Amino acid sequence: MKRSISILASLLLASGAVLASGDHKGHSGHGQGDKKAAAPAAGALADGEVRKIEKERGRITLRHGEIKNLDMPPMTMVFRVKDPAMLDQVKEGDKIGFTAEKVGGQYTVMSIEARK
Numbered sequence: 592m593k594r595s596i597s598i599l600a601s602l603l604l605a606s607g608a609v610l611a612s613g614d615h616k617g618h619s620g621h622g623q624g625d626k627k628a629a630a631p632a633a634g635a636l637a638d639g640e641v642r643k644i645e646k647e648r649g650r651i652t653l654r655h656g657e658i659k660n661l662d663m664p665p666m667t668m669v670f671r672v673k674d675p676a677m678l679d680q681v682k683e684g685d686k687i688g689f690t691a692e693k694v695g696g697q698y699t700v701m702s703i704e705a706r707k
C-alpha cells in the first residue's frame with residue numbers, strides 16, 4: 592500500500608513538472624500580447640502624494656513610493672513636470688499614480704493620474 596502511494600506521488604510530481612513547463616512555454620509565446628509583460632518598468636505607475644505645486648516653475652513635490660524604472664526608493668522630492676498643464680489636474684494633498692523619467696539629468700514627471 593505504502594509503495595503504491597509513493598508511485599502515485601511520483602507520477603503526480605512528474606505530471607506536475609510537465610504541466611509547469613508547458614505553461615511556461617505558453618507564456619513566452621503570448622509575450623507580445625501581454626501588456627504587463629511587454630512594458631515591465633516604463634509603463635508602471637508609481638504611487639505619490641502631492642505635497643507642493645509650483646506651476647510657474649513647472650515643478651511638483653511628491654512623497655512617492657518606490658519608482659522601479661528609476662531604481663528609486665520611497666522618499667519626498669521635487670520633480671520637474673513634462674508639461675505644467677499637468678499640474679492643473681491635481682492639488683496639494685492628492686493621491687496620484689505617476690510615471691517619471693530622467694530627462695536631461697533631471698527627474699521629470701511624464702504623466703499623472705488622479706486616484707480616489
Ligand SMILES: [Cu+2]
Pocket residue numbers: 655663664665666667668
Ligand atoms: Cu525620489
